[in-house]
Amino acid sequence: MPEFQRAPYPTTRMRRIRRHDWARRMVAENALTAADLIWPWFVFDGNGRQRVDSLPGVDRLGADQIARQAVMACELGIPAIAVFPATDSKLKTEDAREATNADNLVCRTVRAIKAEVGDSLGVICDVALDPYSSHGHDGLVVGDYVVNDETVEVLCQQSIVQANAGCDIIAPSDMMDGRIGAIRTALDGAGKSDVQIMSYAAKYASAFYGPFRDAVGSSGNLAGGSKKTYQQSPTQSDEALHEVALDLAEGADSVMVKPGMPYLDIVHRVKSTFAVPTFAYQVSGEYAMICAAAQNGWLNRSQVMIESLMGFKRAGADGVLTYFAADAAKLLKADG
């Protein structure tokens, strides 16, 4: 006689379907494919590649690297890339006027990509003034405040030069009020009604953007200033839904939540509330912390990469902007 009361045998045994690989694959509810990945690029004015210390494995690309990397994205089955410029500090001004130069680094890059791969690859351009402003803010500054409506006018011009260069998706990341509607009207007026808008609708004032600011060279410009008067506070959840509702009403084709991993609850709420194309940005700091742990031998880079990206799919994201895009696509290709 055992000295304890034996529990009845369980009739439901969850482990039956976990026993073999074929069974685990058979019941898989979510899948990650290369088509889920959007690849952010940093570009600089010059040739060759520049390393970014805080983003190991992510180089700034010179003009001579663009065509080859665009072909590689296509071969990997990545549907779209997003371009971010490391603007020469000599071109940065208070009014960020380089943002509206039809021949600026972003526009030249977009033309080079399109000349090489045409419509085989979607090109996304960020709309915000921080890569061009001497103060590192996303908008125009009057006194010590980022002014809304004056900024939106510049963002409309920036969107038009990017669309004229061949950009497929305008992605406003500035968090000014009313910019989606204004940009939609401006694009339509410029004969660009086919150009999509992917709104950074729920963008938080986050410390996870640090390495990005190194990559575009805006961290020094911002000099301790914060973006809290326009980006959302991490305390906010319902407010994100309000932002998304406004951007959709103003004409956004798709919306984004940013950062990613600490905000998967927001991704899930946005997708389940609005049922529209919803993207998440696994931002620079998220990438950097995984790489740093992997470099120390504390985490397995490939496994954590795939697991983290699967988390976005499970939360409901239709795609993820991630610096892991090429590595993940290569791995998926090798496994498939």
Ligand code: PBG
């Ligand atoms: C610019 C912009 C930022 C990022 C994307 N667009 C930085 C910021 O708002 O300061 C961050 C992306 C990343 O960290 O990978 N408005």
